[in-house]
Amino acid sequence: MSAISYELLNSGEVSELLARRPVALLPLGAVENHGEHLPLATDNLLADGVARQVAARVPDSVVLPPLPYGQVWSTSAYAGTISLTLETFVGVLYEIGASLFAQGVPLLAFVNGHMGNLDAMKLAARRLHDEHGMKVLSLTYPGIGEISRAVLEEERIHPSYFHACELETSYMLHLAPEHVRIELARANRPTLPPDIDVSPTPWHTFSPDSPVLGDPTLATAEKGRAIIDVAVARIVELIEGARAAQQSERT
Numbered sequence: 001m002s003a004i005s006y007e008l009l010n011s012g013e014v015s016e017l018l019a020r021r022p023v024a025l026l027p028l029g030a031v032e033n034h035g036e037h038l039p040l041a042t043d044n045l046l047a048d049g050v051a052r053q054v055a056a057r058v059p060d061s062v063v064l065p066p067l068p069y070g071q072v073w074s075t076s077a078y079a080g081t082i083s084l085t086l087e088t089f090v091g092v093l094y095e096i097g098a099s100l101f102a103q104g105v106p107l108l109a110f111v112n113g114h115m116g117n118l119d120a121m122k123l124a125a126r127r128l129h130d131e132h133g134m135k136v137l138s139l140t141y142p143g144i145g146e147i148s149r150a151v152l153e154e155e156r157i158h159p160s161y162f163h164a165c166e167l168e169t170s171y172m173l174h175l176a177p178e179h180v181r182i183e184l185a186r187a188n189r190p191t192l193p194p195d196i197d198v199s200p201t202p203w204h205t206f207s208p209d210s211p212v213l214g215d216p217t218l219a220t221a222e223k224g225r226a227i228i229d230v231a232v233a234r235i236v237e238l239i240e241g242a243r244a245a246q247q248s249e250r251t
């Protein structure tokens with residue numbers, strides 16, 4: 001089964017799809033500086049790649065056009081980064097969800113590749129729940145803790161931040177290798193301020209020359225595949241669970 005792209009369907013095809021009450025997957029990323037070896041669209045390419053692998057395994061699912069802009073605060077001082085405000089981004093996510101719900105889509109999954117989008121996804125999902133009773137799943141590489149610890153060689157600079165490092169560059173070598181310029185990859189291991197988790201800290205204040213957090217030269221496609229496979233399997237499981245619960249409510 002290959003993934004269906006929502007925007008390529010014609011009138012008859014989309015009507016047929018909607019009649020089957022599909023799950024819609026919305027890839028979310030950002031336009032954000034990822035150092036010299038990865039493009040600004042890295043998070044978009046990854047989110048779309050993950051969503052397509054999920055859709056290939058979930059019957060009656062469809063991949064929406066990726067939303068290429070997200071909320072980017074930490075890296076906003078580096079060249080190229082573009083950001084939406086929280087209010088705008090929540091509004092866009094909410095309105096896409098509400099439109100789909102009105103079209104008969106009962107289940108929406110945000111397949112996210114950018115950590116800065118977490119707050120907006122949560123707020124939009126709550127609003128869709130409260131105002132429409134719509135089921136929304138917010139999915140940012142779920143279930144990868146154990147496999148990443150087993151596969152990655154370098155010690156993480158921060159327990160939850162990753163950026164253009166061994167992890168994210170491995171994802172790119174697996175999902176979008178044609179956009180990686182690995183010969184330009186350089187390690188960057190800045191010292192993070194001790195209060196980074198409890199106070200707003202733009203990254204250029206501790207790493208003025210590069211937003212890379214770690215050593216991308218350790219990245220391989222095999223590491224990326226091992227971790228992405230686990231995330232995809234977990235997303236499939238979560239979607240199937242949510243769908244089964246919805247179906248039993250309806251009968």
Ligand SMILES: [Zn+2]
Pocket residue numbers: 034042043113114163164168
């Ligand atoms: Zn990224």
